[in-house]
Every structure is written in structure tokens, then in C-alpha cells.
Amino acid sequence: MGDAIQKHILSDISQCKFFSILADETTDVSQTEQLSSSIWFVKDTKVHEEFLCFVPVSSTTGKDLASTILTQLSQLGLNLEHMRDQGYDGPSNMSGRYRGVHARLKELYPLTVYTPCCNRVLTLVISNSSQLPVIRNTMATISDICVFLSRSAQRASIFQDNVEREVSGSASSRQKLKIICATRWVERHDSIIIFVTLVPAVVSTLEDLQQKNMQVEVATKAATLLNSVQKCTDFNRGFGYATHFWYNPACFKTAAKERIGYICSGWARW
Numbered sequence: 592m593g594d595a596i597q598k599h600i601l602s603d604i605s606q607c608k609f610f611s612i613l614a615d616e617t618t619d620v621s622q623t624e625q626l627s628s629s630i631w632f633v634k635d636t637k638v639h640e641e642f643l644c645f646v647p648v649s650s651t652t653g654k655d656l657a658s659t660i661l662t663q664l665s666q667l668g669l670n671l672e673h674m675r676d677q678g679y680d681g682p683s684n685m686s687g688r689y690r691g692v693h694a695r696l697k698e699l700y701p702l703t704v705y706t707p708c709c710n711r712v713l714t715l716v717i718s719n720s721s722q723l724p725v726i727r728n729t730m731a732t733i734s735d736i737c738v739f740l741s742r743s744a745q746r747a748s749i750f751q752d753n754v755e756r757e758v759s760g761s762a763s764s765r766q767k768l769k770i771i772c773a774t775r776w777v778e779r780h781d782s783i784i785i786f787v788t789l790v791p792a793v794v795s796t797l798e799d800l801q802q803k804n805m806q807v808e809v810a811t812k813a814a815t816l817l818n819s820v821q822k823c824t825d826f827n828r829g830f831g832y833a834t835h836f837w838y839n840p841a842c843f844k845t846a847a848k849e850r851i852g853y854i855c856s857g858w859a860r861w
Contacts, residue, residue, distance in 0.1 A: 600630070600641045601667055607632045610669065611676035611706075613640070614660055614685075614692070616651055624648050626659055631676070643667065653684045657695040674700055680708040730771065732819045733786055736793060737768040739812060746809075749799055753792040768793075794820060 604610050611631035619625050628643045646663055648656065664671060677693050679685035685692045686707065693705040740750045750768075768789065769782040786793070797820070800813035 597643065597667075600643065601669070603634055603639070603641075604630060604632050604669065607634050609633075609673050609675045611678060612660065612664065612674060613678045614656070615680055615708075616648065616656065624651060626656065626663075628660065628663060631678075651684055653687060653690045653692050653695060656684060657692045660692065661696070661699075671700060674703050676704050676706055678706045678708060681712075732816070733783070734771040736797075736816050736820075737770045737782070737786070739816060740793070740796060741768060741770060743809075746796070746800065750792060750796040753795040753799070754789060757791040757795060758789055790820075 609632065613629040613631060614626060616624060616626045624647065626646045626648050628646065629640060630643055631638060631640050633639070644663065644667075646659055648659055650656075661671065664674075674696075677696055679692060683691060686705070688694055693703075697703050697705065740746050747767075767785075769785050771782045794817065797813045797817040801810055801817055
């Protein structure tokens with residue numbers, strides 16, 4: 592079945608002539624490094640993206656990955672002279688301007704244009720924007736609060752009671768704060784939205800822990816976090832910026848568009 596599907600895809604590509612290669616490497620559950628290859632092509636004025644194959648690789652250098660991609664495409668019967676674009680993510684072995692996969696393929700096939708992975712670019716956009724001290728410190732405080740309230744069954748129970756009392760409507764079903772992802776900035780969107788919704792319950796829980804908790808360390812930590820939320824000017828400014836950014840799609844798209852243009856222009860100079 593797999594071979595039949597692959598043959599059908601290759602037949603479509605041969606009829607359309609020109610194509611783009613998309614590739615990424617990852618480690619599977621058996622700890623084997625796999626190179627995933629997909630193809631873009633235009634058929635009947637519509638863009639098609641089709642998966643081709645996984646190829647186990649023992650080396651992830653730009654030279655070896657480029658050789659693997661070219662060998663695999665040749666074995667599948669594709670005319671490499673018709674390759675017009677290549678798309679990868681950001682690591683240097685893929686995007687490096689001298690030794691990366693795209694540089695080695697472009698040296699052999701000059702008509703191939705390198706297009707960076709847009710999801711990767713978007714992650715860089717948000718990550719770069721969030722290096723502003725006021726935003727960075729606010730995100731760190733929110734992360735501390737999420738961890739503090741979720742890492743103890745007692746604190747989680749107090750928080751849940753406050754959510755049920757103070758948060759009405761459909762938001763009451765979101766009784767759990769979502770810990771902010773440390774590596775993927777795009778995934779922080781839900782964490783911020785949930786935190787904004789549950790802020791009244793967060794404040795009440797920190798007040799309860801500060802006033803009633805018999806453990807000095809817990810009460811002190813709760814007081815510190817509560818002070819950050821209620822009285823810290825930087826937190827309130829950063830919180831306002833963050834919520835405006837996440838809740839305003841136009842603002843998000845404008846910032847992303849400007850930053851993506853800057854990053855892509857920098858990559859183009861490579």
C-alpha cells in the first residue's frame with residue numbers, strides 16, 4: 592500500500608515537472624535518527640504537500656544530510672535539475688550559509704531557493720520579542736506562580752476552591768493553571784490566556800497562603816509573589832503588554848510580519 596501511494600505521488604510530480612523538497616531530522620522512540628522528506632508541487636493550480644519517506648541517518652552534519660537527501664531523491668527517480676526550492680528549520684547543519692544542507696544543494700543546483708521554516712521563524716519572532724526585560728521578568732513571575740500553585744496538592748486544592756468561587760461562566764472549567772513551556776514560545780499562548788482568566792483566583796490563593804499557612808517558606812513565597820502581582824510596576828506593565836499582544840491578533844500579526852521580514856532578510860544575506 593505504501594509503495595503504491597508513493598508511486599502515485601511520484602507520478603504526479605513527474606507530470607508537474609518542478610518541485611520543492613522539505614526535510615527535517617528527528618529521533619524516534621527507538622533513539623534512531625530519522626530524516627523525514629516531503630515534497631511540494633503544483634498540480635491543477637493547487638499546491639500539494641506530500642510525504643515521501645523516512646530515512647535512518649547515522650550522521651547529522653550538513654554534508655551527510657545533503658548527500659542523503661540527494662541520494663534518496665535520485666533513487667525515487669526525481670530529476671534534481673527540476674528542484675526549485677528547499678525548506679528546512681533553523682539549525683546550522685540545515686541553514687548554515689557555508690556548510691548547511693541548503694548551501695550544499697544550492698552549490699550543485701543554483702536554481703533552488705532556500706525558504707526557512709515559517710513555524711521556526713515565528714518561534715524566533717516571539718522569543719526575540721520577549722527578551723525585553725519587562726516582558727521577560729513578567730513571564731518569569733507568571734511561571735513561578737504556576738509552578739508554586741501546582742506543585743502541592745494542598746495549594747492546588749485551595750486554588751481550585753477560589754476558582755469555583757471567583758471565576759464564573761465557562762472559564763470555571765479551566766481550574767488548572769498551565770505551566771509555561773520553557774522552549775516553545777508559541778505554546779505559551781494558552782498559558783497566558785488561562786492565567787489572565789484566573790487572576791482573581793490566583794490573587795485570593797496567594798493571600799490565603801500568606802495569611803493562613805503555618806509553613807514559613809510557603810507563606811514567604813506566597814507573599815513575595817503576591818507583592819509582585821499587586822505592587823510591582825514592571826509586572827503590571829509587562830502583564831499589560833503580554834495580554835494586549837496575546838489578545839490582539841492584529842498586533843500579533845504586525846509584530847510577527849515585521850520581525851519575520853527582518854529575520855528572513857538576514858538569512859537571505861547568507
